[in-house]
Amino acid sequence: MPIRSILSFLMSVFLLVACGEAPVVQERAAGIATPIASAGTDAVDAEEATREFHAWLDEEFSVELDFSPLSKTRLGDKSNYGDLDDVSEAALDRQLSWRRDSVSRMQATFDRDALNEEGKISWDLWEFMLEREEASQPYRRHRYIFGRNGPQTGLPNSLINYQDVDSVADMEAYISRLNQSKRYMGQYLERAKLSVADGIRAPHFDYDQAISEIQRVTSGTPFSAEGDSAIWADITSKLDALADEGVVSASGRDALEGRARDALLTQFKPAYDEILIWLQSDRGDVPEVATGASALPSGEDYYAERLRNMTTLDMTADEIHGLGLSEVARIQSEMEAIKRQVGFEGSLQSFFNFMREDDQFYYSNTDQGRADYLALADEILADMYTRLPDFFGILPKAGLQVRRVEAFREVPGGAAHYARGTADGSRPGTFYAHLIDMRAVAINRLENLSYHEGVPGHHMQISIQQELENIPRFRTIRGYTAFSEGWGLYAELLGKEMGGYQDPYADMGRLSGEIWRAVRLVVDTGIHDQGWTQEQAVAYALANSPRPESSVRSEVRRYFNNPGQATAYKIGMLKILEYRAMAEEELGSDFDIKAFHDTVLGSGALPMPVLQAKIERWIESVKQS
Numbered sequence: 001m002p003i004r005s006i007l008s009f010l011m012s013v014f015l016l017v018a019c020g021e022a023p024v025v026q027e028r029a030a031g032i033a034t035p036i037a038s039a040g041t042d043a044v045d046a047e048e049a050t051r052e053f054h055a056w057l058d059e060e061f062s063v064e065l066d067f068s069p070l071s072k073t074r075l076g077d078k079s080n081y082g083d084l085d086d087v088s089e090a091a092l093d094r095q096l097s098w099r100r101d102s103v104s105r106m107q108a109t110f111d112r113d114a115l116n117e118e119g120k121i122s123w124d125l126w127e128f129m130l131e132r133e134e135a136s137q138p139y140r141r142h143r144y145i146f147g148r149n150g151p152q153t154g155l156p157n158s159l160i161n162y163q164d165v166d167s168v169a170d171m172e173a174y175i176s177r178l179n180q181s182k183r184y185m186g187q188y189l190e191r192a193k194l195s196v197a198d199g200i201r202a203p204h205f206d207y208d209q210a211i212s213e214i215q216r217v218t219s220g221t222p223f224s225a226e227g228d229s230a231i232w233a234d235i236t237s238k239l240d241a242l243a244d245e246g247v248v249s250a251s252g253r254d255a256l257e258g259r260a261r262d263a264l265l266t267q268f269k270p271a272y273d274e275i276l277i278w279l280q281s282d283r284g285d286v287p288e289v290a291t292g293a294s295a296l297p298s299g300e301d302y303y304a305e306r307l308r309n310m311t312t313l314d315m316t317a318d319e320i321h322g323l324g325l326s327e328v329a330r331i332q333s334e335m336e337a338i339k340r341q342v343g344f345e346g347s348l349q350s351f352f353n354f355m356r357e358d359d360q361f362y363y364s365n366t367d368q369g370r371a372d373y374l375a376l377a378d379e380i381l382a383d384m385y386t387r388l389p390d391f392f393g394i395l396p397k398a399g400l401q402v403r404r405v406e407a408f409r410e411v412p413g414g415a416a417h418y419a420r421g422t423a424d425g426s427r428p429g430t431f432y433a434h435l436i437d438m439r440a441v442a443i444n445r446l447e448n449l450s451y452h453e454g455v456p457g458h459h460m461q462i463s464i465q466q467e468l469e470n471i472p473r474f475r476t477i478r479g480y481t482a483f484s485e486g487w488g489l490y491a492e493l494l495g496k497e498m499g500g501y502q503d504p505y506a507d508m509g510r511l512s513g514e515i516w517r518a519v520r521l522v523v524d525t526g527i528h529d530q531g532w533t534q535e536q537a538v539a540y541a542l543a544n545s546p547r548p549e550s551s552v553r554s555e556v557r558r559y560f561n562n563p564g565q566a567t568a569y570k571i572g573m574l575k576i577l578e579y580r581a582m583a584e585e586e587l588g589s590d591f592d593i594k595a596f597h598d599t600v601l602g603s604g605a606l607p608m609p610v611l612q613a614k615i616e617r618w619i620e621s622v623k624q625s
Helices: 003-019 043-066 069-074 089-109 117-142 151-162 168-197 204-217 230-244 250-285 299-311 317-341 348-357 367-390 443-453 458-467 473-477 481-497 504-528 534-544 549-561 565-590 593-601 608-624
Strands: 400-404 417-419 429-433
Touching (some): 043 069, 043 089, 043 473, 069 151, 117 168, 117 299, 117 473, 117 608, 151 168, 151 204, 168 230, 168 250, 204 230, 204 549, 230 250, 299 317, 299 504, 317 348, 317 504, 317 565, 367 400, 367 429, 367 443, 417 458, 429 458, 443 458, 443 504, 458 473, 458 481, 458 593, 481 504, 481 565, 481 608, 504 534, 504 565, 534 549, 549 565, 565 593, 565 608, 593 608
Antiparallel strands (some): 417 429
16 A cells, blocks of 8 residues: 555544544643744744743753663763662652742743744643643552563663763762662662552562562572672673773772672662562462453543553543554555465464464574574664665764663563663664564564664654754653654654565564554553453454564563553554644645654654644745745
8 A cells, every 4th residue: 555545544544533523632632732933022032032941941951860860871971870769759759849840930930922932842841741740640659660671670771781881980880879779679669568558569470570580680690609690790891891991900890899799799689689578478469360450549540641641642542442443454454465465375364373383484592593683683774774864854873783682681572672872872772672582573573673663763763852952951851652652653664665675574574563553552451441351462462463472472461561551652653644644735745755754853752732733833834935
């Protein structure tokens, strides 16, 4: 199907299924004001007022970052390099109080009408961040602490992958964080206990995964005899590098190693042991049948808040469920066409099973197979980089690497993900893949996955955002799931327009990725609004997509763990496609794909209503030029 036909069809489906005859986005959908230019505002005065306002926002954001030294480290900022965050509920209250005060001071000090359009967007986003935080505050204890991507792996991941050590002072900071780990992890444990007291427990498989991860993190030297633990290997390699570069003497290196060992044994390991004992004890009180958000206290309201938070739109669970069913049916019709193209005889479900089971779609479950997978990803991305200038005016400067997820946090069938690099380019962006089970990562899906996680997807969008100079710093960093994941899924489809997916099985891989995001709409709302069990969700997903079963099960558990997040991908993509279809219809031959993409990406990540308003202003500016 030509992409213009896809755009037109998807726009009509979204309007029909999601919103009936009502407008898709109201002017203040999800609490966001649509920026409107003030008549009579002098352009020069507006620019100056905006510069002053953005400078103030940069100062405020610096204060905000002080609440999270670990976030500063991920951004390449070494201030507070030896501190761990205060993650207690009292600290969360202080952050919310600060944000309320900041917004109040903004409203008392500045005049929104005096700002230019980017300034008005900044104003609205600063207010919107408070509105979202206020809306989520009543459900603070609903978020599962030691679930997937919890602090049990988050802390070692931060130390190993983001705590650069270029000097003795840097290693001192590393050791300082190890010495604070008992306090830090203990605060998370206290919050988990408060949730349990409120009748909120993670599903049983989250407990099992956290227990397994803790055991992996604390296995090996200096905790036990079987080889080096991941964190010890990191410490010793960073110390060796300092010694090799002459930064520290041999005796100085050994002294630092001894202090690190002591911190691991007296602070880090006892903290993990305490959490492990609690998880194992509380595991007996966890039902063996997992339930969704609706089973939690105030669960329906919590899930509605999560949907608004993730989509930045006011869509109900019923609307999202219906949209998912419609999209699954549409994409399956395209899959039927590919099935006929490759000459497969049998039902679509038989075709799914063929692609799950046939060896041609998988590398061997060996180190060589994993190396081949990563090499193919690099090859796909290198080719796509050559195509970018024909579709984008703004291009990313930051580098990109493809890596296997570290063993201590690797999950069979786990979802690939992207980790941003630093704005100065000192650390590249990273496309991570879980490769412990090679039968869960099909070769024919790697092209669309590379476009999603790499270019023109996450790496491109996030790197460009970090490199923008016309917006305040918080907008170069903060994101919205519907925008970022919607862009990632849009990038998968865009890859076809850019000349990708020449192999029909690769195009089937693209459709496999897209239908999975449609399945998510059905499954997420099924679990959290309609009371689906894990097995119901797995059965629906297997019947309607070619995804391998181990991957399906891992993904479904992820949806139990993070209500609403899975809905943002397809909804965000459909909104971007809707805005593109609107621009193509309004502008006709004046439509420029490069200018459209630069408009979407040129202000950083935006809530969907704000993005729509920006595209509408761009359309009007093109008409008037």
